[in-house]
Structure formats: C-alpha cells, structure tokens
Amino acid sequence: MGAQAQRRPTLDEVALRAGVSRSVASRAINNARDVSRNARDAVQKAVRELEYVPNPTAKALATSRAGTVLLAVSHDDLGLFADPFFAHVIVGINAALEKTDLVLMLLLADSERGRERLERVLRSRRADGIMLLALHGDDPLYRLAQSLDLPVVVGGRPIHGEPTWYVDADNRGGARLATEHLISAGRQRIAAITGGQDTHAGMARHQGYREAMAVAGLDGSRTEPSDFTELGGVAAMTRLLERYPDLDAVFAASDNMAAGAIRALKAAGRSVPEDVAVVGFDDLPIARNTVPALTTIHQPVQALGQEMAKMLIDLMAGEQPNPLLLRTHLVVRASAP
Amino acid sequence: MGAQAQRRPTLDEVALRAGVSRSVASRAINNARDVSRNARDAVQKAVRELEYVPNPTAKALATSRAGTVLLAVSHDDLGLFADPFFAHVIVGINAALEKTDLVLMLLLADSERGRERLERVLRSRRADGIMLLALHGDDPLYRLAQSLDLPVVVGGRPIHGEPTWYVDADNRGGARLATEHLISAGRQRIAAITGGQDTHAGMARHQGYREAMAVAGLDGSRTEPSDFTELGGVAAMTRLLERYPDLDAVFAASDNMAAGAIRALKAAGRSVPEDVAVVGFDDLPIARNTVPALTTIHQPVQALGQEMAKMLIDLMAGEQPNPLLLRTHLVVRASAP
DNA sequence: AAGTGGACTGGAAGCGCTTCCAGTATCGCC
DNA sequence: GGCGATACTGGAAGCGCTTCCAGTCCACTT
Numbered sequence: 247m248g249a250q251a252q253r254r255p256t257l258d259e260v261a262l263r264a265g266v267s268r269s270v271a272s273r274a275i276n277n278a279r280d281v282s283r284n285a286r287d288a289v290q291k292a293v294r295e296l297e298y299v300p301n302p303t304a305k306a307l308a309t310s311r312a313g314t315v316l317l318a319v320s321h322d323d324l325g326l327f328a329d330p331f332f333a334h335v336i337v338g339i340n341a342a343l344e345k346t347d348l349v350l351m352l353l354l355a356d357s358e359r360g361r362e363r364l365e366r367v368l369r370s371r372r373a374d375g376i377m378l379l380a381l382h383g384d385d386p387l388y389r390l391a392q393s394l395d396l397p398v399v400v401g402g403r404p405i406h407g408e409p410t411w412y413v414d415a416d417n418r419g420g421a422r423l424a425t426e427h428l429i430s431a432g433r434q435r436i437a438a439i440t441g442g443q444d445t446h447a448g449m450a451r452h453q454g455y456r457e458a459m460a461v462a463g464l465d466g467s468r469t470e471p472s473d474f475t476e477l478g479g480v481a482a483m484t485r486l487l488e489r490y491p492d493l494d495a496v497f498a499a500s501d502n503m504a505a506g507a508i509r510a511l512k513a514a515g516r517s518v519p520e521d522v523a524v525v526g527f528d529d530l531p532i533a534r535n536t537v538p539a540l541t542t543i544h545q546p547v548q549a550l551g552q553e554m555a556k557m558l559i560d561l562m563a564g565e566q567p568n569p570l571l572l573r574t575h576l577v578v579r580a581s582a583p
Numbered sequence: 584m585g586a587q588a589q590r591r592p593t594l595d596e597v598a599l600r601a602g603v604s605r606s607v608a609s610r611a612i613n614n615a616r617d618v619s620r621n622a623r624d625a626v627q628k629a630v631r632e633l634e635y636v637p638n639p640t641a642k643a644l645a646t647s648r649a650g651t652v653l654l655a656v657s658h659d660d661l662g663l664f665a666d667p668f669f670a671h672v673i674v675g676i677n678a679a680l681e682k683t684d685l686v687l688m689l690l691l692a693d694s695e696r697g698r699e700r701l702e703r704v705l706r707s708r709r710a711d712g713i714m715l716l717a718l719h720g721d722d723p724l725y726r727l728a729q730s731l732d733l734p735v736v737v738g739g740r741p742i743h744g745e746p747t748w749y750v751d752a753d754n755r756g757g758a759r760l761a762t763e764h765l766i767s768a769g770r771q772r773i774a775a776i777t778g779g780q781d782t783h784a785g786m787a788r789h790q791g792y793r794e795a796m797a798v799a800g801l802d803g804s805r806t807e808p809s810d811f812t813e814l815g816g817v818a819a820m821t822r823l824l825e826r827y828p829d830l831d832a833v834f835a836a837s838d839n840m841a842a843g844a845i846r847a848l849k850a851a852g853r854s855v856p857e858d859v860a861v862v863g864f865d866d867l868p869i870a871r872n873t874v875p876a877l878t879t880i881h882q883p884v885q886a887l888g889q890e891m892a893k894m895l896i897d898l899m900a901g902e903q904p905n906p907l908l909l910r911t912h913l914v915v916r917a918s919a920p
Numbered sequence: 921a922a923g924t925g926g927a928c929t930g931g932a933a934g935c936g937c938t939t940c941c942a943g944t945a946t947c948g949c950c
Numbered sequence: 951g952g953c954g955a956t957a958c959t960g961g962a963a964g965c966g967c968t969t970c971c972a973g974t975c976c977a978c979t980t
Contacts, residue, residue: 256965256967267930267931268968269970279928281929282927299703299706301707303640304935306935308967309967329667329670337691340690344697344700351687351688352689353677354673354674369636372686505872535869536872593937594937605936606961607958609938610939615939616957618959638935641935644936644938644965646938646939
C-alpha cells in the first residue's frame with residue numbers, strides 16, 4: 247500500500263479555502279441556486295486544488311438517497327446466469343447508468359440464504375431502486391419490493407400479476423414472425439417446441455406460434471412442451487418425430503432447444519433444412535455454431551437492460567413511464583432459408 | 584406504490600422499547616461485548632417487534648467503511664464482457680460474498696467517460712475494496728487503486744509489474760498440458776496460435792507451449808500470433824497452413840481461436856482430428872458445439888471469482904494473503920483424442 | 921430619503937449510527 | 951464490612967454532508 251493513509255479533505259476545508267461558508271460550498275458543488283458567480287468560482291478552485299471528492303456516504307445520509315440501484319437476479323439455477331443474456335443486460339444497464347451518478351449493485355440469489363440476504367438489502371434501503379430479472383412465476387421478491395415502496399422495474403414479465411413497470415421483448419410478435427417465416431417458405435406441417443409454460447416468455451412464444459398458424463389456417467396443435475434447454479430440445483424433438491413423422495418444420499422457443507432439435511433430427515436421419523426447417527428464438531451465440539446455422543428471432547437484449555435502467559431512473563425521478571415492449575426481428579440463416 | 588411511506592424505526596426507538604440506552608442497543612445488535620444477557624434479549628425482542636433493519640448508510644458514515652466491494656471491468660470492447668467468463672466470475676464472487684455483509688458493486692468502463700466515472704467512484708471510497716478484471720497491459724486503474732490505499736485484487740495478471748495480490752489460472756501449466764497431450768498422441772509438427780501478447784495470459788500460454796515442445800525436443804517455432812477471437816483464429820490458421828503445410832496438430836490459446844482454426848482447416852480440406860488435431864484453451868460452451876467437439880483446457884472460472892473475493896476479504900481484514908494460481912486441467916473431446 | 925424586493929450568505933439542526941469515556945452496580949476477597 | 955476489580959451502562963461527541971431559515975446587503979422604486 248505504501249502511501250500514508252491521508253485524510254481526505256472535507257467540505258469544510260473546501261469552504262474555508264474558498265472563503266465561504268459550508269452551505270455555500272455545498273450549493274456550489276451541487277450547482278444549486280443562490281450562489282454568486284464569485285463564490286462558485288472560488289469553490290471550484292478550492293475543489294480542484296484540494297482534489298476534493300464529496301463523501302457519498304455522508305451525502306446519502308443527509309439526503310436519504312443511497313445513490314445506487316440494485317440488479318437482483320433470483321433464480322434457483324445460477325448456471326442460467328452464465329447465459330450471455332445477463333451479461334448483455336448488464337452492459338445495457340451500465341450504459342444507461344453511465345450518464346448518471348448512480349452506481350450499480352448486483353445481487354444473485356440462488357439459495358434461500360441468498361434470498362434472505364437480498365431481502366435484507368432491500369429492507370435496509372441500500373438502493374434507491376431495483377431491477378428484477380428472471381422472475382419465476384410469482385416471485386415473492388417482487389411483492390417485497392413493492393411493499394417497501396421502492397421503485398421496481400421488471401425485466402421480462404412474471405406470469406402472475408403483470409407488474410406495473412416492466413421492459414420485455416415482444417415474445418409473441420417474435421414467435422409469430424418465426425412461424426410466418428416458415429409458412430411463407432411453403433411449410434405446412436409446422437410443429438413447435440415450447441418453453442416452460444410457467445414463464446411469461448414461454449407462454450407468449452407459444453401463443454405467437456398458435457396465432458400465426460391460425461391466421462394461415464394451419465394446424466397449430468403439433469406442440470411438445472420442453473424447458474428451454476438443449477437436452478430438453480433433443481427429447482422434445484424425438485417425441486415430435488414419433489407423433490408427427492410427416493412434419494416439415496419446427497419452431498423452437500429457444501435457440502438452445504433448437505440446437506437440440508437439430509441434433510435429434512440429424513440422429514433421426516432427417517436433413518435440415520431440406521426435410522425439416524428449424525427456427526429458434528433468442529439469437530444467442532450458439533445460433534451461429536449449429537450446423538446448419540440457425541435461423542432465429544433476435545431480441546435486443548442490451549437494449550432491454552438499457553431501457554430497464556432508463557425506466558427506473560424515470561421512476562425514481564417521480565415520473566410514470568409506460569411499460570415497454572421491445573421489437574424483435576428475424577435473422578435468416580441456413581436452418582430455414 | 585400504494586403503501587404510505589412509513590418511516591423506518593431507528594436504533595433510538597429500538598433502545599427505547601428495549602429499555603436500554605442507544606449504545607447498548609448498538610452493541611447488542613453488533614454483538615459486541617459489554618452487554619448483559621438481559622439487555623441483549625430485550626434488544627433482540629425489540630428488533631423483531633419493530634422489524635428494525637439498521638441503516639447501512641449511517642453505519643458506513645460512523646465507521647467509515649462502505650460495506651461494499653467493487654468489481655471493475657475496464658476494457659475497450661465490452662462485447663468481451665458477454666463472454667461467459669465474466670458471468671462465471673461474478674457467480675463465484677457472489678458466492679464468496681454471500682457469507683458476509685458485503686454488497687457487490689459492478690462497474691464496466693469501456694469509454695474514457697466510463698473510466699473517469701470509475702475513477703471518481705474509487706476516489707470517493709464508495710467501496711472498501713476493489714477487484715480488477717481484464718486489465719490490458721498497464722492499466723492506470725491499478726495504479727490509481729494502489730495509490731488510493733484501497734485493497735486491490737487483480738483477476739488475471741497485467742503484463743507489467745506483477746500486482747501484489749492476484750488470482751490467476753495457471754495458464755502456462757495449462758498450455759503445457761495441452762501441448763503434452765498432443766505430443767503423447769504422437770503428433771510431431773505441432774503449431775500454435777497465440778493470443779494477444781500484450782496480455783499475461785497470452786504470453787503465459789505461449790510460454791507453456793514452448794516449454795512442452797522444448798522438453799520433448801520438438802520444434803516450437805511454428806507459431807502464429809492472433810487475438811483470441813474466432814475470426815483471428817481463422818486467419819492465423821490459414822497463414823499457418825501456408826507456412827507449414829505439413830503440420831499435424833495445433834494448439835490454439837483460446838477456444839474461440841480453436842473454433843476458427845477448425846473452420847479454416849475444414850475449408851482447406853484437412854480433417855480434424857485425423858489430419859490435424861486441435862486443442863483449445865478455456866473450455867467455453869463453444870467447445871462443445873464445434874464439430875468435432877473441442878479438446879481443451881478447463882480453467883476454474885467460478886473458483887477464480889470466488890478466490891478473488893475471498894482474497895479481498897482477507898485483505899480488508901488486514902491479513903496478507905498470498906497470490907493464487909488456480910490449477911487447470913485437460914478436457915479430452917473429439918478434436919484431439 | 922425611506923422603503924421594498926431580490927440575491928445571496930452562513931449558522932445550526934439534523935440524517936442514524938458508532939464509540940469513547942466517565943460513571944454506577946455488582947461481585948469476590950481478605 | 952470495606953476494598954478494589956469487574957461487568958455493565960448511557961450521555962455525548964462525532965462521521966461529512968444537506969438544507970432550513972433568519973439575516974445581510976445591495977440596487978432600485980416612489
């Protein structure tokens with residue numbers, strides 16, 4: 247460490263040096279009103295000379311605003327956190343926060359213990375606002391945050407009780423897009439592998455598929471439930487082939503499941519996309535690494551994070567922003583040209 | 584929000600209700616000494632009844648400890664942050680922090696603006712300790728943290744000036760492992776695609792390769808520099824094939840480059856692993872999705888995060904832990920059986 | 921010349937907690 | 951029974967900042 251533990255200058259010393267009172271110095275620094283041009287200049291000079299940096303803790307105590315926002319991820323399986331999805335969300339959040347003085351706190355809760363800790367952090371008001379990610383069903387966390395009178399923005403939507411403020415990808419629209427792409431390519435017997443129907447995304451993507459099929463007057467009942475994972479995709483595809491050996495296309499509600507489906511199709515001797523076209527959802531890196539590369543629905547994950555943070559900032563400023571649905575788009579690759 | 588903004592109970596009220604003075608209440612809550620059994624019980628009861636949660640800001644001000652640690656990622660290309668590497672590190676850090684009262688702050692700095700912000704956060708001592716990730720060369724951040732007299736733990740090692748406290752994977756050992764595997768499989772003309780030689784990992788992996796080759800009495804000069812990316816791997820492999828058309832194996836210093844190398848080899852009509860065996864480094868998810876699946880070196884990324892956090896905690900407690908090198912191991916898949 | 925409003929100032933009271941320290945019970949011991 | 955030692959207690963002084971509020975000062979009106 248080396249350097250002697252030098253005491254940092256306080257506002258008092260700045261004021262002293264600038265020849266003004268502490269309150270003036272404070273106002274000058276937070277550029278509030280009622281500070282003369284002279285005083286402001288003198289304070290700025292003193293700040294520079296002393297290398298003064300305000301003590302955020304003291305400020306927080308005085309204003310009772312922590313100056314932080316919390317990103318909470320509550321999920322039993324943190325392996326899921328490894329999904330690039332989260333990283334992109336965080337990059338987006340970071341970008342939005344960069345324009346402010348807010349600092350991001352991150353809390354992952356996988357265990358009961360972790361959730362208690364999260365609850366304590368919330369209750370202690372270490373953060374002025376909270377962003378919730380990957381809520382399963384009716385996560386108690388949401389209710390807690392609500393009851394604590396803290397601004398909450400949810401990324402994605404929990405299944406029960408639509409939160410007042412959320413940012414989500416347009417899952418239903420994306421699934422329609424995917425299905426319509428298959429239809430317009432002339433496919434007729436289009437099956438779907440659905441994701442966990444205990445998540446909003448799982449349901450919405452299923453619904454989008456059914457809508458597109460209905461609009462085209464096709465049979466939308468060839469569906470097989472699964473769980474968003476690659477292994478789940480393999481199993482679901484295998485079952486689909488047994489039940490509907492004549493299918494000519496599959497919409498999988500996640501890229502991981504789509505990758506699994508491709509593996510199962512190949513194992514069954516079907517060629518992709520000739521015999522069976524496959525479309526996924528998410529546009530994860532894996533979509534470029536399947537063979538053939540995966541046609542999929544891209545969702546703007548980074549924008550999701552950014553909009554979540556923006557919405558939270560608005561909320562903390564007392565505004566009443568509207569929930570946001572982010573547009574998705576089709577990325578055509580080889581698995582469904 | 585609904586609920587009226589109820590004022591939270593303060594320590595004073597707890598003390599009043601428990602029939603003790605505030606200082607006793609404080610000591611009871613922080614279970615310090617000089618509190619009678621009776622007093623302690625009464626305080627605990629009052630805490631429960633009032634649902635008292637201490638105000639961390641006030642505590643921080645009084646003790647001048649923020650109760651937080653910062654994870655700072657300073658890198659020009661935040662696309663790199665999407666790498667599951669970071670997510671795993673964070674999961675590890677989170678796990679170590681869960682046992683304490685420390686909260687994690689996350690700051691990504693890609694722009695100059697972001698770096699200034701990071702510097703301000705450090706200077707303001709919003710965090711009691713800092714973990715640095717992905718330092719390129721001699722990041723000024725490290726020096727700053729040092730000069731601020733803040734405990735710093737570096738994940739990975741910057742190229743210049745070994746930091747006092749770091750946790751790193753044993754890159755050199757891993758690269759030796761990889762190369763030795765190829766050698767013991769009977770390969771003779773083993774080339775290497777190296778990663779950025781302005782990073783410690785890039786250099787150490789290069790060195791491990793050379794050592795293994797030297798020990799076996801083989802020519803370790805067939806190397807081609809690259810940049811850790813898949814595209815870089817394609818280009819480097821292409822150049823290698825031009826220069827050494829007879830090579831029979833490649834060690835790529837990252838999985839991404841290895842994936843690129845495989846693509847380039849296939850494009851050149853070489854079969855993997857028959858004509859050319861390939862070994863990567865990192866054991867990222869992509870290693871399972873290449874065709875053939877990639878033999879690679881696994882590094883314990885989650886443990887890396889966990890150990891970083893543990894080391895930082897020790898450091899903040901005034902201890903002097905030792906730098907840590909985490910063992911890597913070989914994962915054999917199809918690309919180099 | 922006195923009065924009025926506006927622009928600015930600075931003393932002082934907190935924000936909720938920790939912790940020093942002087943003080944008071946309580947105890948064992950000879 | 952009196953002594954010091956020990957175990958506890960609670961008042962009070964901060965930690966560094968914001969912000970209210972009672973003033974001061976000045977430039978204008980009428």
